[in-house]
Amino acid sequence: MGSAWSLAALGYRPSHAAGLEELRSHQPEVPLLPARVVAQLGEQVRLAGVRSALGGPSGRLRHLATALGLPVVGDWVAVTESSGAEPAVIHQVLPRTSLLVRRAAGRRGDAQAVAANVDLFFIVTSANRDANPRRIERYLAAVWDSGARPIVVVNKTDQCEPGQLARLLGALEACAPGVPVLPVSAFTGDGLARLAEHTRPHADVSTVAFIGMSGVGKSSLVNALLGDDAQRVLPIDEDARGRHATTRRELFVLPSGALVIDTPGMRELGLVDDDGGLAAGFAEIEALARRCRFADCRHQGEPGCAVAAAIDAGEVEASRLAALHKLEREVQVAKARSDRSVAARSKQRAKALNVAYRARRKVDPKLQG
Ligand SMILES: Nc1nc2c(ncn2[C@@H]2O[C@H](COP(=O)(O)OP(=O)(O)OP(=O)(O)O)[C@@H](O)[C@H]2O)c(=O)[nH]1
Numbered sequence: 001m002g003s004a005w006s007l008a009a010l011g012y013r014p015s016h017a018a019g020l021e022e023l024r025s026h027q028p029e030v031p032l033l034p035a036r037v038v039a040q041l042g043e044q045v046r047l048a049g050v051r052s053a054l055g056g057p058s059g060r061l062r063h064l065a066t067a068l069g070l071p072v073v074g075d076w077v078a079v080t081e082s083s084g085a086e087p088a089v090i091h092q093v094l095p096r097t098s099l100l101v102r103r104a105a106g107r108r109g110d111a112q113a114v115a116a117n118v119d120l121f122f123i124v125t126s127a128n129r130d131a132n133p134r135r136i137e138r139y140l141a142a143v144w145d146s147g148a149r150p151i152v153v154v155n156k157t158d159q160c161e162p163g164q165l166a167r168l169l170g171a172l173e174a175c176a177p178g179v180p181v182l183p184v185s186a187f188t189g190d191g192l193a194r195l196a197e198h199t200r201p202h203a204d205v206s207t208v209a210f211i212g213m214s215g216v217g218k219s220s221l222v223n224a225l226l227g228d229d230a231q232r233v234l235p236i237d238e239d240a241r242g243r244h245a246t247t248r249r250e251l252f253v254l255p256s257g258a259l260v261i262d263t264p265g266m267r268e269l270g271l272v273d274d275d276g277g278l279a280a281g282f283a284e285i286e287a288l289a290r291r292c293r294f295a296d297c298r299h300q301g302e303p304g305c306a307v308a309a310a311i312d313a314g315e316v317e318a319s320r321l322a323a324l325h326k327l328e329r330e331v332q333v334a335k336a337r338s339d340r341s342v343a344a345r346s347k348q349r350a351k352a353l354n355v356a357y358r359a360r361r362k363v364d365p366k367l368q369g
């Protein structure tokens with residue numbers, strides 16, 4: 001399995017190699033090897049590129065890493081292999097070329113890594129339902145922020161009248177400036193050649209990933225691309241065949257050599273940060289904003305607002321600006337919350353240290369006084 005694939009074929013880049021060399025220079029006595037995470041199975045992960053099929057974080061990594069510092073599908077990790085059938089020990093996650101992050105479902109809403117070292121994300125929606133431009137905007141902002149490129153894929157065109165499809169594509173193109181919108185059908189095969197063209201490994205793309213709501217057909221598209229004589233890093237199980245909802249993030253090798261990650265459907269993709277993702281996702285508004293009278297114009301009724309003028313002229317939908325404002329607020333709230341939880345955690349740590357100190361004082365006469 002793993003060792004049958006060369007590192008380059010698995011998407012190993014000079015920046016990953018440089019990260020590994022850096023680690024090796026700090027611990028020359030530890031025989032660190034690079035491996036790629038091809039599936040997540042709870043805390044353990046499946047590896048390719050090394051002899052060990054499985055790996056798990058070292059105690060130190062588990063202890064020190066933040067949630068985003070633990071291995072996720074697509075990651076390159078530095079491991080040591082054990083002699084027997086024991087899982088390899090993952091010492092460090094190598095520097096990532098991209099990382100898609102979302103706010104986890106639930107009340108705490110911590111940041112959660114979805115996939116790493118992806119060059120191109122296919123944001124999949126279905127033509128029959130779930131075709132919601134507002135949701136696509138959110139995915140686009142997250143993907144731009146990850147450092148990867150997005151393409152919007154509209155699947156199940158077989159379930160849609162041509163006129164209805166044209167309207168849908170128009171609506172999606174309006175909220176995805178500069179991003180290709182590809183209509184496809186995993187069932188009829190329509191559009192699959194164009195989709196496959198985008199997965200063909202070339203200079204800046206070796207790993208692609210499918211994301212989107214559950215049931216839009218991500219696994220069906222992955223399977224269509226894999227074809228029958230696909231070389232796979234992993235055998236495809238029932239779950240990945242599209243009969244059931246996908247339950248884990250998993251990386252496959254296409255016959256073309258492209259690396260494809262399938263992910264379970266996401267009910268929501270909450271934004272946690274904005275490192276330029278919103279500016280890229282709302283590029284037409286960004287471009288107009290440069291002509292607003294005030295450099296810090298919020299486009300909320302200020303005089304000389306070029307965005308408001310474009311909306312009045314019917315060149316930009318008012319809903320686009322409303323969506324941008326909503327996502328900006330969401331990022332602000334998420335950041336405030338994470339600042340609060342960082343503060344709470346350091347307070348907790350300070351308290352624990354204090355308690356330990358007081359306890360020690362009772363038994364250590366040197367500390368008394
Ligand atoms: N009509 C039609 N149905 C499709 C198409 N692609 C997928 N489906 C069906 O849609 C359902 C969901 O497909 P999946 O590929 O499992 O969807 P998914 O996005 O992987 O779903 P999760 O794994 O839950 O995230 C299945 O019943 C598929 O047969 C298509 O192009 N046309």
Ligand SMILES: [Mg+2]
Binds near residue numbers: 220240244246262
């Ligand atoms: Mg699936």
Ligand SMILES: [Zn+2]
Binds near residue numbers: 292297299302305
């Ligand atoms: Zn303005």
